[in-house]
Amino acid sequence: MLRSADRSNSLLRQPRAVYAVAFACVISFMGIGLVDPILPALAAKLHATPSQVELLFTSYLVITAVAMLITGWVAGRLGSKNTLLVGLALVVIFSALAGASRTIGGIVGFRAGWGLGNALFIATSLAVIVASAAGGFGAAIILYETALGIGIASGPLLGGLLGNVSWRGPFFGVAVLMAAALVATLVLLPPTPRPAVRSRLRDPILALEHGPLARVSLTGLFYNWGFFTVLGYSPFLMHLSALDLGWVFFGWGVLVAIFAIIIAPMLRRRFGTAPTLYVNLALVAVGLLVIGGWAAHPLVIIVTVILFGSVVGINNTLVTTAVMSVAPVPRPVASAAYGFVRFIGGGLAPYVAGKLVEHVGVHVPFVIGAVVVLAGIVSLAGARDALDAADRSDAVPAAASAPVVAAPVGCLEPGES
Structure with a gap:
């Protein structure tokens, strides 16, 4: 690990290619919460039900999940730079098409294409940063997590600012910013060689045969179910303008x-991965129950959602750390397997929440979300021995030394780090 001073110097003295990819990462991660502030406006303007609007998350995340299984195979044949450029180009095209669409079905379909492009991009961005950054792996991770944090925090605010003008604004805004990132990557990133060992299509699925990896991945799925229930449906409960929603989720993102970046590693060193996650997942469930129990009180929802960002940040970092610690396969393959499983949960939860609200009641999806998140504690307990062993041997740096190839190493979370 680098010392603090070394890390600071490394962060400030990076090749232009690293900053180009980091900038593209910021824009990419903006897309996670970008549509949150405009969900109520979309429902009103396009005469859509909440469950129809929630499909913007479902199509985006489910396609991202499935694409995670093939991105390693694609990158092994195109090379990292070309895979980045293809991913960026797809995001530009489909985000612009979403902004130009006149129907909710059209936007949902174009968000699916956006998800494919985003999967190709995040699948290679960290690998490129690790390979190019000065200061080694530690500095690269800090850069990547910084980009992730800036993107997650600024995405909803940008969505609120542009959405305050028109619901189409956030989509066109992403298209313009991603086009700038594409040009910067094209010009500043030198050609990258194809990996010596190409990933096979079946590698991520085979990796899930490993018990601890499968259990931690299921924990990610259960957690994402609760997380995206909040992210996807809570905007309808606040009764705020697009701009005000943007500020709420900006606070959440901060x-x-x-x-x-700061608190999760401290907690892991002090208490260990598994104990910290047990408590944190329980707090996620409490947050869901508070939102479900006080769904008719917008101020309670606003405060709870902002505070929810703290447990989200801890969980995202530690579950990803857990995946990398227990996986017996190279980091890219483990990330692909984990990304596939967890994004499935994140994609289905918002749509199910919308349907439950329409047919049962507004409290129900949050109560169900809390129960599902608590199931994540049970799943994680099955990997406790492996997690404790990883903590004792400081397995995160060991995993970091595994060969880095152009594959899904960027799966740090939505809202995930």
């Missing part, structure tokens, strides 16, 4: 970044 806490995500602080707790992911």
Whole structure:
């Protein structure tokens, strides 16, 4: 690990290619919460039900999940730079098409294409930063997590500012920013060689045969179910303008970044991965129950959602650390397997929440979300021995020394770090 002074110098003295990719990472991660502030406006303007609007999350995340299984195979044949450029180009095209669409179905479909592009991009961005950054792996991770935090925090605010003008604004805004990132990557990033060992299509699925990796990945799925229930449906409960929603989720994103980058590693060193996650997942469940129990009180929802960012940041960092610690396969393959499992949960939860609200009641999806998140504690307990062993041997740096190839190493979370 680098010392603090070394890390600071490394962060400030990086090749232009690293900053180009880091900038693209910021814009990419903006897309996670970008649509949150405009969900109520989309429902009103396009005469859509909440469950129809929630499909913007579902199509985006489910396609991202499935694409995680093939990105390693694609990158092994195109090379890292070309995979980045293809991913960026797809995001530019489909975000612009979403902004130009006149129907909710059209936007949902274009968000799916956006998800494919985003998967190709995040699948290679960290690998490129690790390979190019000065200061080694430690500095690269700090850069990546910083980009993640800035993107998560600023995405909802940008969505609120542009959405205050028009619901189409956030989509066109992402298209313009991603086009700038594409040009910067094209010009500043030198050609990258294809990896010596190419990933096979079946590698991520085979990796899930490993018990601890499968259990931690299931924990990620259960947690993401609760997380995206909040992220996807809570905007309808606040009764705020797009701009005000943007500020709420900006506050949420700031806490995500602080707790992911600073607090989570401190807690892991002090208490260990598993005990910290047990408590944190329980707090996630409490947050869901508070939102479900006080769904008719917008101020309670606003405060709870902002504070929710703290547990999100801790969980995102530590679950990802857990995956990398217990996986017996190279980091890219483990990330692909984990990304596939967890994004499935994140993609399905918002749509299910919308349907439950329409047919049962507004409290129900949050109560169900809390129960699902608590199931994550049970799943994680099955990997406790492996997690404790990883903590004792400081397995995170060991995993970091595994060969880095152009594959899904960027799966740090939505809201995930």
